[in-house]
Each structure stands twice: as structure tokens, then as C-alpha cells.
Amino acid sequence: xxxxxxxxxxxxxxxxxxxxxxxxxxxxxxxxxxxxxxxxxxxxxxxxxxxxxxxxxxxxxxxxxxxxxxxxxxxxxxxxxxxxxxxxxxxxxxxxxxxxxxxxxxxxxxxxxxxxxxxxxxxxxxxxxxxxxxxxxxxxxxxxxxxxxxxxxxxxxxxxxxxxxxxxxxxxxxxxxxxxxxxxxxxxxxxxxxxxxxxxxxxxxxxxxxxxxxxxxxxxxxxxxxxxxxxxxxxxxxxxxxxxxxxxxxxxxxxxxxxxxxxxxxxxxxxxxxxxxxxxxxxxxxxxxxxxxxxxxxxxxxxxxxxxxxxxxxxxxxxxxxxxxxxxxxxxxxxxxxxxxxxxxxxxxxxxxxxxxxxxxxxxxxxxxxxxxxxxxxxxxxxxxxxxxxxxxxxxxxxxxxxxxxxxxxxxxxxxxxxxxxxxxxxxxxxxxxxxxxxxxxxxxxxxxxxxxxxxxxxxxxxxxxxxxxxxxxxxxxxxxxxxxxxxxxxxxxxxxxxxxxxxxxxxxxxxxxxxxxxxxxxxxxxxxxxxxxxxxxxxxxx
Amino acid sequence: xxxxxxxxxxxxxxxxxxxxxxxxxxxxxxxxxxxxxxxxxxxxxxxxxxxxxxxxxxxxxxxxxxxxxxxxxxxxxxxxxxxxxxxxxxxxxxxxxxxxxxxxxxxxxxxxxxxxxxxxxxxxxxxxxxxxxxxxxxxxxxxxxxxxxxxxxxxxxxxxxxxxxxxxxxxxxxxxxxxxxxxxxxxxxxxxxxxxxxxxxxxxxxxxxxxxxxxxxxxxxxxxxxxxxxxxxxxxxxxxxxxxxxxxxxxxxxxxxxxxxxxxxxxxxxxxxxxxxxxxxxxxxxxxxxxxxxxxxxxxxxxxxxxxxxxxxxxxxxxxxxxxxxxxxxxxxxxxxxxxxxxxxxxxxxxxxxxxxxxxxxxxxxxxxxxxxxxxxxxxxxxxxxxxxxxxxxxxxx
Numbered sequence: 059x060x061x062x063x064x065x066x067x068x069x070x071x072x073x074x075x076x077x078x079x080x081x082x083x084x085x086x087x088x089x090x091x092x093x094x095x096x097x098x099x100x101x102x103x104x105x106x107x108x109x110x111x112x113x114x115x116x117x118x119x120x121x122x123x124x125x126x127x128x129x130x131x132x133x134x135x136x137x138x139x140x141x142x143x144x145x146x147x148x149x150x151x152x153x154x155x156x157x158x159x160x161x162x163x164x165x166x167x168x169x170x171x172x173x174x175x176x177x178x179x180x181x182x183x184x185x186x187x188x189x190x191x192x193x194x195x196x197x198x199x200x201x202x203x204x205x206x207x208x209x210x211x212x213x214x215x216x217x218x219x220x221x222x223x224x225x226x227x228x229x230x231x232x233x234x235x236x237x238x239x240x241x242x243x244x245x246x247x248x249x250x251x252x253x254x255x256x257x258x259x260x261x262x263x264x265x266x267x268x269x270x271x272x273x274x275x276x277x278x279x280x281x282x283x284x285x286x287x288x289x290x291x292x293x294x295x296x297x298x299x300x301x302x303x304x305x306x307x308x309x310x311x312x313x314x315x316x317x318x319x320x321x322x323x324x325x326x327x328x329x330x331x332x333x334x335x336x337x338x339x340x341x342x343x344x345x346x347x348x349x350x351x352x353x354x355x356x357x358x359x360x361x362x363x364x365x366x367x368x369x370x371x372x373x374x375x376x377x378x379x380x381x382x383x384x385x386x387x388x389x390x391x392x393x394x395x396x397x398x399x400x401x402x403x404x405x406x407x408x409x410x411x412x413x414x415x416x417x418x419x420x421x422x423x424x425x426x427x428x429x430x431x432x433x434x435x436x437x438x439x440x441x442x443x444x445x446x447x448x449x450x451x452x453x454x455x456x457x458x459x460x461x462x463x464x465x466x467x468x469x470x471x472x473x474x475x476x477x478x479x480x481x482x483x484x485x486x487x488x489x490x491x492x493x494x495x496x497x498x499x500x501x502x503x504x505x506x507x508x509x510x511x512x513x514x515x516x517x518x519x520x521x522x523x524x525x526x527x528x529x530x531x532x533x534x535x536x537x538x539x540x541x542x543x544x545x546x547x548x549x550x551x552x553x554x555x556x557x558x559x560x561x562x563x564x565x566x567x568x569x570x571x572x573x574x575x576x577x578x579x580x581x582x583x584x585x586x587x588x589x590x591x592x593x594x595x596x597x598x599x600x601x
Numbered sequence: 602x603x604x605x606x607x608x609x610x611x612x613x614x615x616x617x618x619x620x621x622x623x624x625x626x627x628x629x630x631x632x633x634x635x636x637x638x639x640x641x642x643x644x645x646x647x648x649x650x651x652x653x654x655x656x657x658x659x660x661x662x663x664x665x666x667x668x669x670x671x672x673x674x675x676x677x678x679x680x681x682x683x684x685x686x687x688x689x690x691x692x693x694x695x696x697x698x699x700x701x702x703x704x705x706x707x708x709x710x711x712x713x714x715x716x717x718x719x720x721x722x723x724x725x726x727x728x729x730x731x732x733x734x735x736x737x738x739x740x741x742x743x744x745x746x747x748x749x750x751x752x753x754x755x756x757x758x759x760x761x762x763x764x765x766x767x768x769x770x771x772x773x774x775x776x777x778x779x780x781x782x783x784x785x786x787x788x789x790x791x792x793x794x795x796x797x798x799x800x801x802x803x804x805x806x807x808x809x810x811x812x813x814x815x816x817x818x819x820x821x822x823x824x825x826x827x828x829x830x831x832x833x834x835x836x837x838x839x840x841x842x843x844x845x846x847x848x849x850x851x852x853x854x855x856x857x858x859x860x861x862x863x864x865x866x867x868x869x870x871x872x873x874x875x876x877x878x879x880x881x882x883x884x885x886x887x888x889x890x891x892x893x894x895x896x897x898x899x900x901x902x903x904x905x906x907x908x909x910x911x912x913x914x915x916x917x918x919x920x921x922x923x924x925x926x927x928x929x930x931x932x933x934x935x936x937x938x939x940x941x942x943x944x945x946x947x948x949x950x951x952x953x954x955x956x957x958x959x960x961x962x963x964x965x966x967x968x969x970x971x972x973x974x975x976x977x978x979x980x981x982x983x984x985x986x987x988x989x990x991x992x993x994x995x996x997x998x999x
Contacts, residue, residue, distance in 0.1 A: 078751065111663040139835040139836075139837060139838075140806070140835050172974060307885040312890045348897070416923075416925065431924045433924055434924065455958055461655040461656055461862060461925075462655070462862060462863075462864070462903060462904045462907055463655060463902060463903060463920075463921045464655075464909070464924070465903075465906065466906035466918065466920050466921075467920055467921070467922075468906075469908070470920050486790075486836060488835070488836070488909045489836075489908070491907070491908035491909055491910040492908050493910075494908065494909065494910045494911055494912045495908045495909075495912075497912075514912040515912050515913060518910060518912055518913075519909055519913070529835060529837060530910065532836050532837045532839070532840035533838075533840075533865070533910050534840075534843070534863075534866050534868065535835055535910070543840040543869065544840065545837055545838070545839075545840035545841040545845055546840075547841075547842060549805045549807060549808070549838065550805070550835075577859040
């Protein structure tokens with residue numbers, strides 16, 4: 059929590075946090091923490107984060123000392139009004155703040171012990187003119203580029219994000235499957251290529267499996283067809299072929315012979331010729347180098363120093379591979395050698411879309427973003443974010459643009475995925491009701507600061523901070539509609555000249571003289587319940 | 602609630618609005634988006650009618666039709682209808698309904714006579730057949746507050762001119778009197794007179810919405826369409842705006858049509874609630890009745906979909922599958938049958954009529970079949986237009 063004294067205090071990590079062996083980040087290891095022992099390891103630790111925006115009107119202090127922790131498998135809700143810095147927090151954690159005008163100027167973001175903000179100070183020097191409040195920033199573009207490359211090791215498999223407007227977050231000129239495959243190839247490319255290389259379309263077991271599928275497709279139930287198409291997938295050692303076989307046998311109105319012929323024809327994509335095999339092996343090598351490079355970057359951020367030798371070696375290898383396989387990029391050849399990979403990733407994305415209960419995944423995968431409704435697109439976004447098994451999923455207002463019935467579907471989906479995959483979720487929303495539905499713990503933000511943190515149940519039953527109380531009282535309640543709505547007078551303060559002391563004091567019904575002068579320390583009131591308000595005199599929180 | 606219901610301010614019958622889809626070689630009409638398809642409703646004086654539905658169900662179009670901001674494809678709206686006319690309209694529409702029910706397309710002489718008389722009444726009283734000058738007079742009484750406070754105020758005008766514009770258009774008083782009135786209005790909605798000399802961009806969302814409300818109030822209207830007035834605002838500000846609207850309703854005896862997709866807000870604001878789905882009203886009832894005992898499966902699903910700000914409360918949830926179908930090609934039969942959890946074979950071919958299942962509770966669903974001796978399945982609906990309506994209207998006329 060907001061530190062009482064600055065600079066940032068060194069807090070020993072909780073003993074439960076497993077020290078990771080250098081070079082082996084093992085980001086995908088997930089254990090669902092259902093009924094796990096209370097403190098599961100902290101995966102994201104944000105300490106005293108400050109993000110400022112340097113505008114012509116002055117410095118906007120969008121985040122001013124934000125600290126919170128996300129544990130493995132838990133859902134942390136971040137709630138607050140417009141302009142309180144919720145989205146800026148999400149963007150700071152993933153370092154997506156547009157610079158200029160924004161900059162993270164202080165704080166720490168530790169992701170499984172990896173300091174995501176390492177090297178940030180060196181990227182730019184900021185000089186603030188005391189009189190005018192204007193700031194001058196000198197940037198080192200070489201270092202910024204290096205920092206961006208380092209972050210690519212974390213984005214995706216480490217921290218994945220769902221944005222508010224699904225229509226704007228997708229690329230309009232690529233099909234859905236194309237965009238899903240990109241994420242798949244980038245993060246699970248080696249596994250995908252290995253599957254393709256070990257495919258056995260000529261296995262003697264394939265033909266009987268196909269015939270059995272045709273048999274069930276003529277008169278069997280959907281479940282039976284599904285099981286038998288899965289068997290086909292097992293016979294050829296490629297799971298996604300099962301999916302393909304399922305949709306082929308479901309969609310067609312063909313006779314048994316025609317269906318069998320069509321299924322056999324679709325097997326062609328798994329018969330690789332020598333050139334295709336060579337390309338896949340080459341592609342795999344490049345992916346492996348890329349993965350190793352990511353591991354080096356992670357190690358750098360963890361240890362706080364650059365490993366120049368390994369970095370140089372890997373980069374040289376990457377360049378050599380790229381040049382060595384130049385002929386794969388020749389127009390005409392490129393399309394041919396890439397076909398197996400493209401088909402495989404298409405069917406994998408269909409598989410993924412099936413998992414988020416999309417009724418006609420093949421059409422959706424072939425479609426373009428403008429052809430889909432908002433709810434459908436948000437599902438695709440969720441699929442894309444979760445296809446890489448991220449350790450943390452940051453959902454920035456995932457349901458704000460959607461209708462209530464679609465919102466219910468999406469929330470249901472997120473709850474289901476949470477228990478199944480065990481991903482930690484940072485859920486950002488202005489809707490306290492949505493938070494109540496899914497979050498385990500809640501942070502309430504006001505004007506760039508976290509004013510209260512508690513377990514969801516505690517927060518809704520015993521809100522401590524006057525702002526939280528006001529926020530809860532101003533929601534129209536479906537159960538008690540006659541109650542007059544109480545509103546918080548005034549509006550969110552201007553963050554260029556925020557109020558001195560407690561930022562809430564101009565709107566606070568309990569404002570005291572001390573509130574105007576001293577920023578309230580964050581105090582602990584009961585288990586896992588912290589609040590920043592002068593009304594409470596618990597023990598001062600150290601972090 | 603037991604007291605005499607207040608008189609009807611606006612009553613509309615069978616409103617339809619089809620937007621053409623153009624395409625092909627010469628941009629010919631290749632289809633229709635049926636935004637509103639046969640909506641019958643009424644608003645009573647100094648009461649709020651809540652209109653709920655998902656995006657794209659035609660809520661906003663209904664609001665615009667009631668104010669004649671757009672012309673309907675068919676249907677009529679009556680403003681301040683006298684009780685005898687209401688009674689006459691009620692009986693005419695039931696004859697029409699009865700004849701279409703028995704033999705197709707209103708071919709009977711009865712139906713033809715009814716149609717003719719309806720046309721005559723419409724010529725005389727319908728909002729959509731008023732002359733331009735008459736309509737202009739009426740516009741002062743019918744106002745609207747828009748959804749997005751950021752695009753509904755001209756960025757080039759001072760707040761004083763924005764609020765004073767309706768007064769200027771209607772030539773109300775001298776310029777000094779108009780500014781006097783603007784200053785009063787600004788205070789009514791909780792802004793300071795010093796705010797008058799500012800431009801809209803200097804205000805926050807909540808303050809802008811207050812300016813929008815002040816502008817709507819300028820000509821002392823009787824009916825305001827509130828088109829999602831709080832959906833762009835934060836909860837704490839939303840509460841401020843809702844409280845202002847409630848206060849004004851009591852003080853100035855305003856009638857509202859509150860359009861929203863947010864059910865808990867609608868519950869807090871409305872006396873009557875109508876639930877829309879794909880251009881049709883599927884259920885209509887008094888607020889308490891609707892929220893405590895929703896009948897239509899869609900209303901039930903909508904209610905259960907609202908997240909409740911209480912983590913201890915775990916409710917049975919009905920999650921609807923799929924999306925809202927396109928209004929350009931609505932499903933045959935009951936429009937909800939593609940997503941309905943209680944779908945029956947009859948739903949896919951027969952369209953359920955809106956019938957009164959309980960007193961004042963109207964629902965369009967095959968789950969609630971019209972009984973022979975029970976409440977009548979009748980008109981193009983309206984609680985007061987059925988058999989009992991004529992009685993209810995008569996004493997007031999006397």
C-alpha cells in the first residue's frame with residue numbers, strides 16, 4: 059500500500075514465492091488454486107507506482123503512489139470513477155503508456171520477481187521547471203527500443219490483456235483466425251510445429267477411424283460424432299484434425315462415400331513433402347532462438363543487469379537463421395511451404411473458439427471483425443488473451459460496451475475460465491456490481507490513489523473509506539428501489555492541481571482540518587483490509 | 602397506487618418504423634430494418650414510463666417517434682387525448698383486431714368502417730398529421746434529453762445561448778426576460794449562474810447533462826423523453842442526475858419516458874415499465890409488479906442478468922445463449938424464440954399477442970394463453986383501452 063515514507067521500501071518477498079531458476083521462467087506452469095492454502099504466491103506486485111502525463115497545461119499526476127498485489131489464481135478488482143487512473147494502472151503495468159506524453163516516473167512493478175520497470179530511468183531524463191510546472195524530457199531511443207524488446211518477453215505469455223472496445227482492439231483487415239493464429243504461433247509455435255512434424259496421416263489405424271466416423275455421422279448423435287472424430291484426431295496424432303473432421307462430417311449433406319472422400323482429402327494437409335518439412339524445421343529453429351532470447355531478457359530484468367555475451371550470441375544466431383532461410387520468403391514458394399502451418403493454426407483457433415462456447419466457430423474464424431457482434435468479438439478477444447495461458451490476465455472494462463445479457467454471458471465465461479485455468483485476473487471496471495460478481499479482492503481508486511483494499515465481502519458489508527461508502531450508496535439497488543439515492547457532491551478533481559492532503563477531502567462529508575494538509579497513511583483495519591483515511595488509526599501498513 | 606390514475610398524456614397505437622436498406626445497382630430498396638414494429642403504449646401525466654431493452658431493440662426510435670423527430674411508417678400518437686376519443690379508439694382497434702383474427706386481412710365491412718373512422722380521427726388529432734405551425738407550438742411541450750452529453754451540446758455556443766435557444770426560437774418574452782429565465786433554469790438543475798458564460802467543453806459529463814436538462818426544461822414542457830441520460834456518467838454523478846430528475850418531476854408535474862438498458866436505474870425512476878425486444882413490447886406492467894413477478898422469459902433473463910453489488914448474494918442465473926437477431930430479418934413467430942429457455946413448438950410460427958394476464962400486467966408470450974373468461978385478449982393493448990377502459994374513461998368524461 060501507499061508507502062508512508064518514500065522512497066520505496068525494500069520489502070522481503072513472501073516466503074511462498076518460489077525463486078525461479080535463472081533462464082527457466084516456466085511462465086506457463088499453472089495450478090488451479092481452488093481451495094488452496096491461504097496465501098498463494100504473489101504474481102504481480104505493484105509498489106508506489108507513479109505515472110505522470112506531461113501536457114501543455116501542466117503535469118497530470120494520473121497515478122500517484124499506487125500499490126497492490128495480485129496472487130496466483132485470484133481475481134483482483136480495480137474500481138473507481140472515470141479519470142481515477144484505473145486504465146492508466148493497467149497500461150503502466152504492461153508498459154503501454156504512450157510516451158510522449160505519459161511516463162512512469164517512479165515505483166516498481168514486480169511480475170514473479172521480475173522488475174518490469176528495470177531500465178526505465180535510463181530511457182529518459184525528465185527536468186521539471188519548478189515555476190511553470192512544465193517538463194523537459196530527453197529520451198534515449200536506443201534504450202527505449204531495447205526496453206520494448208524486453209517487454210515482449212512478458213507480454214502475452216506473462217501478462218495478457220483484454221481491452222474495453224473489442225471493435226477497436228482487433229485489426230479490421232485480417233480475419234479472426236489470422237489474428238488468433240498470430241498469438242498461437244508467437245507463443246506456442248514450437249509445440250504446434252512439433253505436432254505437425256509428428257503427424258501420422260498414413261498410419262494404418264487412420265482408415266478404420268475415418269470409416270467409423272462416417273458411420274456415426276450418418277445417424278449418430280452429435281456427441282457420438284464428436285467422440286469418434288476425436289478418435290480420428292488421435293489416430294493421426296494431431297488433435298486439431300479431429301476438430302476439422304467433426305465440422306466436415308457435421309456440415310455436409312453428402313453421401314457416406316463422398317464424406318469419406320472429403321475426409322481423406324482433408325488429410326492431405328498433414329502429408330508433408332520434403333520442402334514443407336524442411337521449412338517447418340527451419341521455422342522451429344527460429345522459434346527456439348526467439349524463446350531463448352526471451353528467457354535471456356527475463357533473466358536480465360530479474361537480475362537487473364544485461365547479459366551481453368548471451369544476448370549477442372543469440373541475436374547473431376537469429377540473423378544467421380533469417381538469412382539462411384531467405385528462399386522461403388520468395389513469392390510463390392512462401393505460400394506453399396507455409397500452407398500446413400496456416401491450416402493447422404486455423405483449426406487450432408477453431409478449437410479455441412469452441413472453448414468459449416461460440417456456436418459456429420468455423421464461420422467466426424473465417425470472418426472479419428466487422429462481421430461479428432460486440433459480445434462475439436469480446437469472446438474472440440478473451441480467447442486470444444487466454445490462448446497463450448497467461449499468468450495474469452488484465453481485463454480493462456471487458457463488459458462496459460456490452461448489453462446486460464451479453465455481459466452476463468461474458469462474466470460467466472470468465473468465471474469458468476478462472477476456475478479451469480487458474481489465471482490471476484486484474485479486473486478493471488467502474489461497475490461495482492460487476493466486481494461483486496467476480497472479484498475475490500477489491501481495490502478502490504480515487505484520483506490516482508488506492509483508498510481502500512479489502513476482500514470483496516468485507517468491502518461491500520463494511521466499507522470504511524467515505525468515498526467507498528458514497529460509491530456504494532449511490533448505486534440504484536434492485537432490491538430496495540424506494541431508497542433515495544445518495545450522491546457524492548462535486549466531481550472528480552483536476553489531476554494537474556490535485557487537492558492538498560487527502561485528495562477526497564473537498565467532497566468528503568467527514569472532512570477534518572488535518573485532511574486538508576496531510577496525506578493519510580494507509581492503515582490496516584482487520585485482516586486484508588487497508589484504508590487510507592485519517593478517520594482510521596490502525597497500524598500503518600508498510601507496503 | 603390505489604388513487605385514481607392520472608389522466609393519459611400520450612397514447613400511441615401500432616407504431617411502426619421501418620428503415621429501408623438500400624443496395625444493388627441503383628440503390629433500390631432491398632429490405633427493411635424493422636426498428637419498431639407495432640408498439641402501443643401510453644404515458645400518464647406526471648408519471649414515468651420506463652422503456653427497457655438491449656441495444657438495437659428500438660428503444661430510442663420509439664422515443665423519437667413519440668416526439669415526431671422522425672415520421673413513422675404507420676401508426677398514430679395522440680397527445681392529450683380526450684377520454685371519449687380514447688374510448689372510441691379503444692373500441693375501434695378491438696373491432697379491427699377481432700376481424701383480423703377471424704378472417705385474415707381486415708376484409709369485413711366492420712373492419713373497413715373501423716379503418717375509415719380511425720383515419721378520420723387521425724386526421725383530426727394524430728401528432729403525425731398536424732400542420733407544421735401546430736407542431737412547432739407543440740414542440741415546446743415535448744422535449745428530449747439526449748444520451749451523450751458530449752455531442753448533444755454545440756461546442757461553439759455559450760451555455761447561456763444553448764439553454765436560451767429554445768426560448769429564442771419560440772419568441773418567448775424579451776431578451777432580458779429570456780436571460781432571466783435561463784438564470785433560473787440553471788439554478789434549478791444545480792449549476793451556478795457564473796457557469797452561463799462558459800463553453801460546454803469546460804464542463805464535466807455530469808454538468809453537461811445538467812445543461813441538457815435545463816435546455817429541455819426551458820419551455821416548461823409536459824413530457825420529456827430521457828434517452829439514456831445517465832449511461833455516459835459515473836455512478837456517483839448518475840445519482841445526482843437521477844435525484845434532480847425526480848425532484849423536477851414532482852415540482853413541475855412532468856411526465857417522463859425513461860429509456861435505459863440499466864434495469865436498476867429504471868426501477869428507481871419509473872411508475873410503469875415496458876420491456877422491448879426487437880422492436881416489440883414483450884411485457885408491460887407497473888414497476889413493482891414487473892420486478893417482483895416478471896412473466897416473460899426475456900424479462901426474467903434480463904432481471905437475472907443484472908449484476909448485484911453484493912458478493913454474498915448468489916442467485917439462480919438465466920444466461921441467454923447467443924445474440925439478438927438482426928431486426929432486418931426478425932425470426933418468424935415469437936421473436937424471442939431463438940434464445941428463449943422455455944421455447945415451445947408453437948413459438949416458432951405463431952406470434953403471441955400482447956394480453957393482460959393480471960390487472961395491469963401485459964405480456965406477449967405463449968406461456969400465458971388467453972383464457973375464455975379471464976382477462977380479455979384484446980386490443981392492440983393498453984390496460985385502459987380494453988373492456989374496462991371504457992368504464993374508466995366514462996366517469997371522467999361525465
